[in-house]
Amino acid sequence: MTIRTALAATALASCLLAAPALAQSVNLYTTREPALLNPVIEAFTKDTGIKVNAVFLKDGLQQRIQAEGANSPADVMLVVDVGEIQAAADAGVTQPVKSALVDKIVPAQLRGAGDNWITLTKRARIVIVSKDRVKQDAITYEDLADPKWKGKFCIRSGQHPYNTALFSAYLGHHGAEKTEAYLKALKANTARKPGGGDRDVARDILSGQCDIAIINTYYIGLMSKATNEQKGWYEAIKPLKTTFANGGTHVNVSAAAIAKHAPNKENAVKLIEYMLGEKAQHIYADGNFEFPVNADVKEAAAVKLLGAVTPDKLPLADIAKNRKAASELVDKAGFDN
């Protein structure tokens, strides 16, 4: 490495790193994968002329905005778990979303306290089974602990936020003691170590490694649309109508909030309103098989594929609140060991 190379690299880097200065822009911090978000963002920029600067942060979004403090460039944050968005609101890095349009579209139970966060889309976490080997069409989350599934159950890490939220809901229904017993029973039923991603469980059903598994609904939709080997995974599985014994289906959300020190607050509101509009909600619903929050969006692909879902009555706020306790129970039950 010569000095000259180093200097050239420095010059090149400084050109590349110089932030683009645009009059109309909005800065987005997201834990949502860019490829899922881009169609909506592109449509927004096209329709409004407002440029979206984005950074995809897998974890630590809240910590980063917190640390950046009053000078943070963040305007909007997008998060895919109710626990995470609530944690951000609790940490005081959000501000109320003030918009008549938002109030009209999003029901109160799908908003955070003081409108500090807003649900954009919903996704259910349900049970799938092998189409060939399991003959039933409905199941309860509680039934998964039945010893008849011993050596047949597959799931990703119990510490993944999607699972933590599900167990947190279970905790809300049944209390800590029963939840711990439930987790131990689930663990005893596993065909393999909890791990991998949500789609992997569908593959493991195809391979015969397991008969029954837990998955987020939009993955089913995405696999149904696939043109590669994932099509085969989709064809091997059957989604079951999944509910709590005394309730509905566990639903988690993707949500948005406005950063407390948002420098482009007006544009931030515009972006959130746009994401709730029919056009964006259709992109979400048809492109990514999520359940739209906007009731005017009819014929959503997810509903066509999986049927309507009756969400569990347990308030989202409770699920967010129990998250920590649920995560500790997962450790205690040795779920991932």
Add this chain to the structure above:
Amino acid sequence: MSLSASAAHQARPPARWRPSTRLAYLTAAAACLVALPVLALAFTALSREALTVWPHLAANVLPVALWNTALLLAGVALFCGAVGTGAAWLVTQYEFPGRRSLEWLLVMPLALPTYITAYVYVEILGFQGPFQSALRALTGWRSLRDYWFPDPRNLPGAVFILGIVLYPYVYLSVRALFSMQSAALIESARTLGTRRWPLFWRIGLPMARPALAAGLTLALLETLNDIGASEYLGVRSLTISVYTTWINRGSLAGATQIACVMLLVVVGLMAAEARTRGARRFALPVKRPRPVGRIRLSGARGWIASLACFLPALFGAVLPLYYLLGELWRRDLVAQADPTLWRALANTVAISALAAALIVVIGIGIAAALRLGRERALPLLARIASLGYALPGTVLALGLLVPLAAFDNVVADASRALFGASPGLLLLGSGAALVIAYLVRFLTIAVNGVESGYARISPRIDDAARSLGADRRELLRRLHWPLMRPAIAAAALLVFVDCMKELPATLLLRPLNFDTLATVVYGHAARGVFEDGALAALLIVAIGIYPALRLARAGEQTSVSREN
């Protein structure tokens, strides 16, 4: 400039200590920078909230995490030690078919980030992968209920995958040692009739110990810090526990406590390495070293040696690359590539090159300070400056986030007060935070690389030069620099490759609209379609291959020049 420099040079009395004092300051500054996140973390780990988390961690998390980590480390150490040392011995001692190509092919796995190899193996060994498909086609079996097939998604799988990616660290350092230091000893032993196996066990291996320890330390630290592969393969290591404690329970304090336990493990590893190294010193004789004459292995033995060297390269590089190229073609990814990918490519190269240049310059300074300086605190400061490599990327990024953001805010507020306008976040908003994170994390590699270059220069050469009237600056410029250029180049390349592959700190600290190839791959993997990121993954590998080749060549060239 040269005129004034030489004038100043002549004016200065010869025996002054100034250069080394300045270097000592540099070392101290680097140590402070590295200590910054560690202190920030330690502060959090001891907070009041932390006390309430500890009992749960101690009872439910740490025992399993420590046990898994110990097994993982032991497994990777055995794997890398055996494969790396064995391959290095074969290519330096024997002549067999394909040896020259294998010598560099064996370095190749280093170009692949562990998480990519993990994703690839889950696919290759998976139900629809080539092996299982072929097996079913041959036997008529229909599903995994009819047969058993190895599944990489467990601890042994993780040992294999981390081992196959990381063994080149051991291979490189042991090979350098075998090819440089062993000629006289090994040839004497051969003359005295020592047979092949005893030669390896009684001469080669004991001699390789310091190099083995150095290579293993790097491999084990990488293992300890690995998140992508371990998480995907379902191994609950300490790093994963840090991660889940932090994210799921929103408990930064708990996470930092586990990180502190990890630091203890690392300190243990480093102490063990220092002990192995400290006991013995291998400096080259002043006379120009001579390579060992390789013994030709004929017939079946030659082919067995070829196969033994080919298998690690096959599993570590050829097979994953073949798979990625296949996906590229099957999914027609080149046609779908968009400008964002090319921008990510440019970003990756630019920021890695910039960081590598800076890191190596500072690394040279620290190593030189260690060699020349007499300040008592130097070894300790240098140790502190090496700590960053021991921190998992996520934890390091967290530790840096708070102090860097605080600095940015002070600058922004001051500038607003003085000039009425704010530049925004200076470090976090510009990518400078990334360079700092890479510096903290990878400084060890540069320092170790330069130090190992120094270790090959006998102190007697220094003494001779000094008795001939050379001052320290001249010693550095006219002796050390030319002798160490290959070692420095190798260190620069290693750092560059590591920066390029770095994921967790890059994810957390990069500015808006700034993606690297690693974050692009991760973005695809995170939504469960890793294959869509095959092109970005291949680009990482392609850029990584050139440095890896250069690393392999670096060894070769020295051996060529020594033959003259």
